[in-house]
Amino acid sequence: MARLVRLLAATLLFGSVTGAQTLRDRDTSVDAYAQLVRAYRTARAQDAVARFASWPPRAALNGSMAAVATLSASERMTAAILHVETANVLLDVQPFQAINRIQTGIDLVRAAGHDPFGSQIGEQPRRTWFYVAASVLTSAGYVKAAREVITRGLMFFPGDGLLYFARALADEHDVGVPPGDLDHRGGGGLSLFVVKDLIRAIDADPHLAIAQLHLGGIRLRARDVRAREPLEIALREANDDGVRYLAHLFLGRMHEQAERWSDAEREYAAAFQTGAGYQSACVAYSNIEDQLGHVDRARDLAAQCFALVGHFDPWWDLRIQFDRDALLRLRAEAHLP
Amino acid sequence: MTRAAILVMASAMAVQPPSFRSAVERVEMDVSVIHRNVPVSGLTANDFVLTDNGVGQVVESVSVDRLPLSVTLVLDTSSSVSGGRLRSLIEASDAVLTGLRPADRVALITFANAIQQRVAMTHDPAEVRAALGLLAGGGATALRDAVHLAVETSPRDETRPLILVFTDGKDTASWLTRNAVLDTVRRASVVVHTIGVGFDGDPILSALADASGGRTWSSTFDSHLRDSFTRALEEMRGRYRLRYEPVGVTKPGWHELRVKLRSGRGDITARPGYYVATEQ
Numbered sequence: 001m002a003r004l005v006r007l008l009a010a011t012l013l014f015g016s017v018t019g020a021q022t023l024r025d026r027d028t029s030v031d032a033y034a035q036l037v038r039a040y041r042t043a044r045a046q047d048a049v050a051r052f053a054s055w056p057p058r059a060a061l062n063g064s065m066a067a068v069a070t071l072s073a074s075e076r077m078t079a080a081i082l083h084v085e086t087a088n089v090l091l092d093v094q095p096f097q098a099i100n101r102i103q104t105g106i107d108l109v110r111a112a113g114h115d116p117f118g119s120q121i122g123e124q125p126r127r128t129w130f131y132v133a134a135s136v137l138t139s140a141g142y143v144k145a146a147r148e149v150i151t152r153g154l155m156f157f158p159g160d161g162l163l164y165f166a167r168a169l170a171d172e173h174d175v176g177v178p179p180g181d182l183d184h185r186g187g188g189g190l191s192l193f194v195v196k197d198l199i200r201a202i203d204a205d206p207h208l209a210i211a212q213l214h215l216g217g218i219r220l221r222a223r224d225v226r227a228r229e230p231l232e233i234a235l236r237e238a239n240d241d242g243v244r245y246l247a248h249l250f251l252g253r254m255h256e257q258a259e260r261w262s263d264a265e266r267e268y269a270a271a272f273q274t275g276a277g278y279q280s281a282c283v284a285y286s287n288i289e290d291q292l293g294h295v296d297r298a299r300d301l302a303a304q305c306f307a308l309v310g311h312f313d314p315w316w317d318l319r320i321q322f323d324r325d326a327l328l329r330l331r332a333e334a335h336l337p
Numbered sequence: 338m339t340r341a342a343i344l345v346m347a348s349a350m351a352v353q354p355p356s357f358r359s360a361v362e363r364v365e366m367d368v369s370v371i372h373r374n375v376p377v378s379g380l381t382a383n384d385f386v387l388t389d390n391g392v393g394q395v396v397e398s399v400s401v402d403r404l405p406l407s408v409t410l411v412l413d414t415s416s417s418v419s420g421g422r423l424r425s426l427i428e429a430s431d432a433v434l435t436g437l438r439p440a441d442r443v444a445l446i447t448f449a450n451a452i453q454q455r456v457a458m459t460h461d462p463a464e465v466r467a468a469l470g471l472l473a474g475g476g477a478t479a480l481r482d483a484v485h486l487a488v489e490t491s492p493r494d495e496t497r498p499l500i501l502v503f504t505d506g507k508d509t510a511s512w513l514t515r516n517a518v519l520d521t522v523r524r525a526s527v528v529v530h531t532i533g534v535g536f537d538g539d540p541i542l543s544a545l546a547d548a549s550g551g552r553t554w555s556s557t558f559d560s561h562l563r564d565s566f567t568r569a570l571e572e573m574r575g576r577y578r579l580r581y582e583p584v585g586v587t588k589p590g591w592h593e594l595r596v597k598l599r600s601g602r603g604d605i606t607a608r609p610g611y612y613v614a615t616e617q
Contacts, residue, residue: 299490
């Protein structure tokens with residue numbers, strides 16, 4: 001089930017290359033690999049990803065090995081990001097190739113040096129790369145491979161908050177309950193490991209809003225009154241609308257659990273007004289209005305929900321433990337104007 | 338087993354839902370009576386025994402309902418619904434369209450991750466038929482959220498709203514909890530029939546049907562879907578509509594209904610109760 005959204009993404013992406021010539025007979029030289037990396041950095045990234053996804057494994061491996069020797073540091077890092085994004089669309093259809101892209105990507109990250117995109121950005125893209133790679137693998141259910149990537153990442157960056165967070169997500173996947181399934185009480189002992197890693201992540205970086213959000217979500221599922229604090233911190237510290245939106249949603253559910261209906265209404269309204277307007281918030285808002293007896297408002301909102309169908313809802317990614325925003329941020333760091 | 342399906346109406350505003358009214362003057366409820374898989378016909382008011390919060394009520398009239406239907410098809414189009422299953426689903430939905438009468442209306446909602454209203458309520462089945470031809474499977478399953486939206490957007494007029502929900506899997510993407518969507522259904526005046534296929538359906542299907550006074554059909558094979566869909570429609574056509582004026586049960590809140598036959602055999606399916614809210 002965790003793969004359904006990802007499969008959809010892969011289907012959409014592969015739609016653009018279906019029927020195109022395979023690379024079997026195409027030039028898979030180092031030059032072609034370098035061109036692809038530059039195209040990813042300067043042109044439309046999704047086209048580059050689609051093309052790289054169709055490369056035979058050996059060509060991809062040869063290209064990346066040669067890249068370590070011939071490309072600049074920033075190009076190596078760009079290549080690593082291309083690898084992880086390509087893995088994301090390959091995982092559901094060709095998982096071994098996808099994992100291979102990530103494994104070869106690790107060598108590229110290592111070869112990229114300390115500050116591949118300049119000293120201002122520093123090593124952050126490399127840290128984020130390990131996190132994104134783990135997120136991609138966890139969301140597709142390849143938890144063992146995700147843990148291996150995290151272990152390698154922690155060797156490079158001991159005590160990194162984002163990597164502790166990635167490990168928490170991988171462990172949570174083993175619990176068998178999606179982090180967003182707030183209706184489900186479960187997890188038992190393993191949740192303790194998850195909580196410990198989330199707290200480690202927060203200790204390392206108290207501003208890590210996504211870790212605060214997940215900690216709040218776990219406590220919410222356990223109906224723990226301590227859910228409120230991390231959710232409010234997540235709301236305060238969030239750098240993007242996605243986390244802010246989810247924090248409002250979770251706070252709404254927290255108030256619902258406590259039967260504080262008007263507080264729940266306020267949070268769901270805020271979630272609905274955050275970002276592009278997402279369908280889950282709209283449904284939640286409509287439902288709470290119905291519960292409050294505001295029948296016409298509930299119906300009006302329900303009708304509005306249908307119009308939001310084109311917006312990719314962060315709630316769907318949370319359910320499969322995938323951080324799309326982090327992947328997009330990573331891509332943006334590689335992008336040249 | 339008594340499961341009750343009810344339409345509650347205050348005399349002044351017959352089209353409004355029952356949930357938020359302190360003085361219910363008249364209650365109307367859909368009741369299905371089946372014996373050996375065949376609808377029982379020819380029943381009169383004297384054949385029914387009805388209690389509202391345990392207080393016996395006088396059933397004033399019973400009719401086989403001839404009011405037009407407003408049917409909302411709510412179809413799962415997640416990744417698992419593709420190929421032969423999708424074709425069977427489209428054929429089954431088409432059979433429902435064929436079974437509609439000129440005064441009936443139909444709408445089409447699909448759900449995967451996102452919930453789409455493909456066709457708003459219309460008298461023209463051709464619109465829905467055209468939309469069915471464009472369906473493709475992909476994504477996760479937001480079943481509970483889709484049912485909420487279908488209930489909320491179902492007509493509140495003189496027609497009889499029927500929601501036909503199809504899914505072949507479990508919910509993997511909804512925000513709403515099981516209890517939340519069941520409450521939505523209990524508060525509304527709609528009948529929800531649910532149709533599952535395969536062996537691993539979501540247990541909420543039967544709960545949704547029970548909460549609304551509908552029925553659940555399970556198909557082992559895709560090829561049985563057409564039969565399930567058409568039987569669901571026929572069952573709705575064969576329902577009795579009971580009317581009574583509640584006596585001695587004026588308090589707000591949940592009203593539990595029990596309906597049984599005075600004599601004779603038959604399984605009754607009806608809504609288990611209705612809400613009366615305090616004055617706003």
